Amino acid sequence: MNVSDRPSAGRRLLPALSLLACVALWHLAASRHLNLGLVTFQNVPQPLEVLDAAWALLQSPKLQYHLGSSLSRVLSGFVLAAVAGVGLGLAIGRFHWVRETLMPPLEVARPIPAVAWIPLSILMFPSSEGSMIFITFVGALFPILLNTIHGVHGVDPRLIASARSLGTRRWGIFLRVILPAAAPSVLTGLSIGMGTCWFCLVTAEMISGQYGIGYYTWESYTVQNYANIIVGMLLIGLLGMGSSALLHRAGQALMPWYRPGGRA
Structure with a gap:
């Protein structure tokens, strides 16, 4: 350097x-x-009041339950969305018949905000835990899916043609050319999806949760403990920023051929 x-x-x-x-x-x-x-x-509330409330929360035994509940829900929903979004995105971006079959219903569902899925998720899942994980899944799915599709569409056709001329078969092209070339866009989708996971989780916890950072924030509002509201908001921001940073670091480690700024 x-x-x-x-x-x-x-x-x-x-x-x-x-x-x-x-x-x-x-x-x-x-x-x-x-x-x-x-x-x-x-x-x-003033910053010092929020600092006092944060210190009180750090000393409270409830903190581990709030953090554990939110982190487990985010992780579950995000992993499911990552598997489904990347898998479907690669298939839709690569195969015309898959795109023609799946994109119409997905385009209909995509504009529906995750908040609107909450009543239906409560009806579909017998437990509130399942419905909250489903909301985080829906929120993260479409950013991951669309960025993966754009990544596949952005692969240089000359790379595919060169691989074919060297005798690479279909799955070899998929694994050695398309997937590495689309990986930066996939990482962008995963980062955006992680952020929407936290947004959707907080909304779901406000309605269906008993533990979690979103529930803690909403409960603080209902009892008019305004300093705790900001503590919850800042905690969500820090967790979201930290999880996105970890995801970005992992992506850089897995993509040594790619440097930020679009330079490969």
């Missing part, structure tokens, strides 16, 4: 300064009970 490629101290410091600026603005608006007409901070 060249010296010019190494991040400078200013670049490393900039994200921290950005976060500190956001916290400072939050403190200023909440401490002065700022009222902007359309937006008011009269009931918004």
Whole structure:
């Protein structure tokens, strides 16, 4: 790596300064009970109140149950969506008859928000746990599916032609050419799907959960514990950011031929 490629101290410091600026603005608006007409901070807790609430949650035995429930639901729904989305995306992107058969019903279901599936999922699954996992699955499925399809469509036809001229058979082309070339788009879909997993999980837990970060956030609102609401929101953000970062690192490790920025 060249010296010019190494991040400078200013670049490393900039994200921290950005976060500190956001916290400072939050403190200023909440401490002065700022009222902007359309937006008011009269009931918004200050950062120190949220910090106290976060410390109380860290000491509470309920934290492990909330975290364990949410993480298990996200992981289950995401893995199912990844298997189905990548598998269907590769088949739809590669085979015309699969695309003509499956894309019409998938295109009808795709615009339906995951929240709208909640009543039906409650009817379909005997347990609330199954319905919440299903909601996370639906939320993550379509970003993974569509990005995989676009990745397959974006494979250079010359690579496929070259492989065929060298005697590579159909499954060899699929495994050695199409899948590696589409992998960056698949990773993008997985990253987006992970984010939508958390979004959909929180919504499902607010309605059907007894434990979980979403349930904790909604319960805090119902009892008017406003500091805990922000604790739950920040915890969701940190978990979502951390899971996406882990996924990105894993993708980079599995794709040594690809560098961020679209350069292979």
